[in-house]
Amino acid sequence: MLTIWGRVNSSNVQKVMWCVGELGLEHCRIDAGREFGVVDDPDYRARNPNGRVPTILDDGVTLWESNAICRHLARKHGRLLPAALADKARVDMWMDWQQTEAMPALSPVFWGLVRTPPERRDQAAIADGKKKSIAAMTILDAELGRHSHVVGNTFSVADIPLAIVAYRYYGLIQDGPRLAHLDRWYRLMAERPAFVAHVGSIPLT
Known part of the structure; x- marks a missing residue:
């Protein structure tokens, strides 16, 4: 098991x-x-x-x-991966980007607003994290303007880590710009039963 x-x-x-x-x-x-x-x-x-x-x-x-x-x-x-070799590489690319760009941008916001008492918060670091997170999500939004999912038009393993970043982004940054493609994709992710069970039903703590 x-x-x-x-x-x-x-x-x-x-x-x-x-x-x-x-x-x-x-x-x-x-x-x-x-x-x-x-x-x-x-x-x-x-x-x-x-x-x-x-x-x-x-x-x-x-x-x-x-x-x-x-x-x-x-x-x-044998599931959650596209068939084409180039698309498999794009899965790796976007999953790596989640680790190196999207999540590091959001981490100061999460730690500052969720795990730090108000009197100890570094507001400059939080503001900088918000700015960088919006920039990262804007990049993802542009990609999602080309197809329905992160890689092509089918749900893949690449959608998972990025939707988890998006869950935190939407929960922590309510004053960001409207990103229509990101919004549309995230609604699809939020409807998936496994997302609801393991992500959407769990508060940020």
């Missing part, structure tokens, strides 16, 4: 859980990280030396890094 370590309110764990939900995989999830501990236990560090979540054990294979896990599960089960 697929075993997943990680807490449900972690955006990175949510990627894996949403992917698992889309694939309909039997699994066991173990709470880990933050208030649950576990990540500093020697057994866990032997699986994931970074001491972060998620980590999975899948048929004897241990993996960490959420986007890599999602791609592994999609490849293994």
